[in-house]
Amino acid sequence: MHYFTIEQRETLERQLAARAAELRAGFAxxxxxxxxxxERERERRELAYVESSLQRLHEPEFGLCADCGEEIPYSRLQANPIAVRCLACQRVHEGAAER
Ligand SMILES: [Zn+2]
Known part of the structure:
Protein backbone atom coordinates (compact mmCIF):
# COMPACT_ATOMS: atom_id res chain seq x y z
CA MET A 1 0.00 0.00 0.00
CA HIS A 2 1.24 3.45 -0.87
CA TYR A 3 1.09 5.90 1.98
CA PHE A 4 0.94 8.98 -0.26
CA THR A 5 -1.22 9.50 -3.31
CA ILE A 6 0.40 9.68 -6.74
CA GLU A 7 -0.55 13.34 -6.85
CA GLN A 8 1.21 14.08 -3.57
CA ARG A 9 4.30 12.24 -4.77
CA GLU A 10 4.30 14.18 -8.03
CA THR A 11 4.04 17.47 -6.13
CA LEU A 12 7.07 16.50 -4.04
CA GLU A 13 8.86 15.28 -7.14
CA ARG A 14 8.42 18.68 -8.80
CA GLN A 15 9.68 20.43 -5.67
CA LEU A 16 12.72 18.15 -5.47
CA ALA A 17 13.53 18.41 -9.18
CA ALA A 18 13.30 22.21 -9.03
CA ARG A 19 15.61 22.28 -5.99
CA ALA A 20 18.10 19.95 -7.73
CA ALA A 21 18.14 22.20 -10.82
CA GLU A 22 18.61 25.27 -8.63
CA LEU A 23 21.53 23.68 -6.77
CA ARG A 24 23.20 22.44 -9.96
CA ALA A 25 22.89 25.92 -11.53
CA GLY A 26 24.72 27.34 -8.50
CA PHE A 27 27.61 24.88 -9.05
CA ALA A 28 28.43 26.46 -12.43
CA GLU A 39 28.30 26.83 1.57
CA ARG A 40 29.10 24.77 -1.53
CA GLU A 41 29.82 21.77 0.70
CA ARG A 42 26.40 22.12 2.33
CA GLU A 43 24.76 22.44 -1.06
CA ARG A 44 26.50 19.32 -2.37
CA ARG A 45 25.25 17.38 0.64
CA GLU A 46 21.77 18.76 0.09
CA LEU A 47 21.87 17.77 -3.58
CA ALA A 48 22.82 14.22 -2.60
CA TYR A 49 19.77 14.10 -0.29
CA VAL A 50 17.56 15.58 -2.99
CA GLU A 51 18.75 12.97 -5.50
CA SER A 52 18.24 10.07 -3.11
CA SER A 53 14.75 11.39 -2.25
CA LEU A 54 13.91 11.53 -5.96
CA GLN A 55 14.97 7.90 -6.29
CA ARG A 56 12.95 6.76 -3.27
CA LEU A 57 9.93 8.88 -4.08
CA HIS A 58 7.95 6.21 -5.88
CA GLU A 59 8.84 3.36 -3.55
CA PRO A 60 6.02 2.24 -1.28
CA GLU A 61 8.00 2.98 1.89
CA PHE A 62 8.71 6.57 0.91
CA GLY A 63 7.31 8.84 3.59
CA LEU A 64 7.92 6.41 6.43
CA CYS A 65 10.39 7.47 9.10
CA ALA A 66 13.81 5.86 8.62
CA ASP A 67 14.14 5.31 12.37
CA CYS A 68 10.73 4.40 13.81
CA GLY A 69 8.82 3.49 10.63
CA GLU A 70 5.92 5.79 11.47
CA GLU A 71 4.37 7.91 8.76
CA ILE A 72 5.97 11.32 8.25
CA PRO A 73 3.15 13.88 7.88
CA TYR A 74 2.78 15.10 4.32
CA SER A 75 2.89 18.72 5.57
CA ARG A 76 6.38 18.04 6.94
CA LEU A 77 7.56 16.66 3.60
CA GLN A 78 6.08 19.60 1.74
CA ALA A 79 8.06 21.96 3.94
CA ASN A 80 11.13 19.76 3.72
CA PRO A 81 10.91 17.13 0.95
CA ILE A 82 14.29 15.60 1.86
CA ALA A 83 13.18 14.69 5.39
CA VAL A 84 13.74 10.99 6.09
CA ARG A 85 12.60 11.01 9.72
CA CYS A 86 9.56 12.13 11.64
CA LEU A 87 10.07 15.26 13.72
CA ALA A 88 10.55 13.35 16.99
CA CYS A 89 13.23 11.05 15.54
CA GLN A 90 14.90 13.96 13.73
CA ARG A 91 15.27 15.79 17.05
CA VAL A 92 16.82 12.71 18.64
CA HIS A 93 19.09 12.26 15.62
CA GLU A 94 20.29 15.88 15.67
CA GLY A 95 20.76 15.80 19.41
CA ALA A 96 22.90 12.69 19.07
CA ALA A 97 24.98 14.29 16.30
CA GLU A 98 25.59 17.49 18.20
CA ARG A 99 26.54 16.03 21.53
ZN1 LIG B 1 10.34 8.47 13.62
Missing amino acids: ADPETEDETA
Whole structure:
Protein backbone atom coordinates (compact mmCIF):
# COMPACT_ATOMS: atom_id res chain seq x y z
CA MET A 1 0.00 0.00 0.00
CA HIS A 2 1.24 3.45 -0.87
CA TYR A 3 1.09 5.90 1.98
CA PHE A 4 0.94 8.98 -0.26
CA THR A 5 -1.22 9.50 -3.31
CA ILE A 6 0.40 9.68 -6.74
CA GLU A 7 -0.55 13.34 -6.85
CA GLN A 8 1.21 14.08 -3.57
CA ARG A 9 4.30 12.24 -4.77
CA GLU A 10 4.30 14.18 -8.03
CA THR A 11 4.04 17.47 -6.13
CA LEU A 12 7.07 16.50 -4.04
CA GLU A 13 8.86 15.28 -7.14
CA ARG A 14 8.42 18.68 -8.80
CA GLN A 15 9.68 20.43 -5.67
CA LEU A 16 12.72 18.15 -5.47
CA ALA A 17 13.53 18.41 -9.18
CA ALA A 18 13.30 22.21 -9.03
CA ARG A 19 15.61 22.28 -5.99
CA ALA A 20 18.10 19.95 -7.73
CA ALA A 21 18.14 22.20 -10.82
CA GLU A 22 18.61 25.27 -8.63
CA LEU A 23 21.53 23.68 -6.77
CA ARG A 24 23.20 22.44 -9.96
CA ALA A 25 22.89 25.92 -11.53
CA GLY A 26 24.72 27.34 -8.50
CA PHE A 27 27.61 24.88 -9.05
CA ALA A 28 28.43 26.46 -12.43
CA ALA A 29 30.70 29.06 -10.81
CA ASP A 30 33.59 28.03 -8.58
CA PRO A 31 33.44 29.20 -4.96
CA GLU A 32 35.92 32.02 -4.27
CA THR A 33 35.88 32.60 -0.54
CA GLU A 34 36.05 30.22 2.42
CA ASP A 35 32.43 30.98 3.22
CA GLU A 36 31.42 30.13 -0.32
CA THR A 37 33.40 26.90 -0.16
CA ALA A 38 31.64 25.89 3.06
CA GLU A 39 28.30 26.83 1.57
CA ARG A 40 29.10 24.77 -1.53
CA GLU A 41 29.82 21.77 0.70
CA ARG A 42 26.40 22.12 2.33
CA GLU A 43 24.76 22.44 -1.06
CA ARG A 44 26.50 19.32 -2.37
CA ARG A 45 25.25 17.38 0.64
CA GLU A 46 21.77 18.76 0.09
CA LEU A 47 21.87 17.77 -3.58
CA ALA A 48 22.82 14.22 -2.60
CA TYR A 49 19.77 14.10 -0.29
CA VAL A 50 17.56 15.58 -2.99
CA GLU A 51 18.75 12.97 -5.50
CA SER A 52 18.24 10.07 -3.11
CA SER A 53 14.75 11.39 -2.25
CA LEU A 54 13.91 11.53 -5.96
CA GLN A 55 14.97 7.90 -6.29
CA ARG A 56 12.95 6.76 -3.27
CA LEU A 57 9.93 8.88 -4.08
CA HIS A 58 7.95 6.21 -5.88
CA GLU A 59 8.84 3.36 -3.55
CA PRO A 60 6.02 2.24 -1.28
CA GLU A 61 8.00 2.98 1.89
CA PHE A 62 8.71 6.57 0.91
CA GLY A 63 7.31 8.84 3.59
CA LEU A 64 7.92 6.41 6.43
CA CYS A 65 10.39 7.47 9.10
CA ALA A 66 13.81 5.86 8.62
CA ASP A 67 14.14 5.31 12.37
CA CYS A 68 10.73 4.40 13.81
CA GLY A 69 8.82 3.49 10.63
CA GLU A 70 5.92 5.79 11.47
CA GLU A 71 4.37 7.91 8.76
CA ILE A 72 5.97 11.32 8.25
CA PRO A 73 3.15 13.88 7.88
CA TYR A 74 2.78 15.10 4.32
CA SER A 75 2.89 18.72 5.57
CA ARG A 76 6.38 18.04 6.94
CA LEU A 77 7.56 16.66 3.60
CA GLN A 78 6.08 19.60 1.74
CA ALA A 79 8.06 21.96 3.94
CA ASN A 80 11.13 19.76 3.72
CA PRO A 81 10.91 17.13 0.95
CA ILE A 82 14.29 15.60 1.86
CA ALA A 83 13.18 14.69 5.39
CA VAL A 84 13.74 10.99 6.09
CA ARG A 85 12.60 11.01 9.72
CA CYS A 86 9.56 12.13 11.64
CA LEU A 87 10.07 15.26 13.72
CA ALA A 88 10.55 13.35 16.99
CA CYS A 89 13.23 11.05 15.54
CA GLN A 90 14.90 13.96 13.73
CA ARG A 91 15.27 15.79 17.05
CA VAL A 92 16.82 12.71 18.64
CA HIS A 93 19.09 12.26 15.62
CA GLU A 94 20.29 15.88 15.67
CA GLY A 95 20.76 15.80 19.41
CA ALA A 96 22.90 12.69 19.07
CA ALA A 97 24.98 14.29 16.30
CA GLU A 98 25.59 17.49 18.20
CA ARG A 99 26.54 16.03 21.53
ZN1 LIG B 1 10.34 8.47 13.62
